[in-house]
Amino acid sequence: MDFAQLATFQAVIDTGSFDAAARELHVTPSAVSQRIKALERSVGQVLVRRAKPCVATPAGEALVRFAGQVALLEREALDQARDGTRISIVVNADSLHTWFLPALAAVPGPQYELHTDDEHYTADLLRSGTAMAAVTADEEVVQGCRIERLGAMRYVACGRPDATAAVLYNRKDQLQHRARDMSEMSVHYVPSASAYIEAIRLGLGWGMVQEWIAREDIAAGRYHDLGRHLDVPLYWQYWRIGSTVLEELTAAVKAAAAPFLRI
Structure with missing residues (x-):
């Protein structure tokens, strides 16, 4: 359905x-008439009873409701696209627990929704459209996105x-399997970044700990280095839409990550 015609009908x-509709839309009365006729042809029904005032016919009443719903959705989309921009981001728990939040604080203004x-x-979540940006180990560029290592x-x-x-951390966590043979070991799942570290400190089991946290804990005698390490490359992928806010956030993310990640 032609949304210009629908807006003219409304x-x-x-x-x-x-x-009056022509004055509101800043077009000529002839343009209004042409749009209404075209809309009526497309649905095969007379939609407007030409009277004083003009009213919707029974066939047009359903379109009155639909036009109102479309207008509401449009207003909500425009509100979010202005100062009330909401940016949805998905990030791994370890990054969120350590270096990621300062990047958001460096770009105030948007409303952030984190996954x-x-x-x-x-x-x-980028592929599904749920998130606009992601901290990810996936180096394959998602269609419509840019990637920064x-x-x-x-x-x-x-x-x-x-x-x-x-x-x-959870059943998706494969770091331990990559570091040691797990076939003879029992497993505890602790789905909280801070509680995960605390569980290892308390001796509940061994696990893979971020380097800078491990360095401090080992020096303090809280646990031992078991002689294995893994490097997980991380990337920042975000929608390629020419958004100033996303570009500013990208710069902030790179700056916040630099002290914590190896080049």
């Missing part, structure tokens, strides 16, 4: 005449040398 019903997922799955997050295997259990 203006005629709201104002009660073709002339968390394993870094190997975060790009899925942030660096590599190093994880160190930490815990007690005699640990027979492993601590994982």
Whole structure:
């Protein structure tokens, strides 16, 4: 359906005449008449009773409701596109727990909606359109997006040398499986970035800890370095739409990540 024709139809019903609708839309009365006739041809029904005032016919009444719904959605979209911009971002829990929030604080103004997922799955929300940007381990560029390499997050295997259990964030977490043979180990799932670290400190099991946290804890004697490490490359992918806010946020994300990630 032609939305210009639909908006013209709504203006005629709201104002009660073709002339008043023309003034509201800043077009000629002839243009209003042509749009209404074209709309009526497309639906095969007379939609406007030409009277004083103009009113919708029974066939046009359904379109009055539909036109109002479309206008409401349009206003909401425009509101979000202005100062009330809402930016939806998906980020892995470790980045969110450590370096990511200062990037958001550096770009005030937008409303942020954050989602968390394993870094190997975060790009899925970009593909689905749920998120506008993502911190991800996926180096395959999502269609319609730009990609920036942030660096590599190093994880160190930490815990007690005699640990027979492993601590994982959730069932998507495969870092421990990549670092050691897990076939003979029991597993604890602790889906909180801070609680995950605390579980290893308390001896619940061993796990993969971000390098800078591990360095401090090992020096303090909270647990041991078990002699394995893994580097996980991270990327920033975001919609390629020429948005000033997304460009500013990209610069802030790169600056915030730099002290925590290896080049």
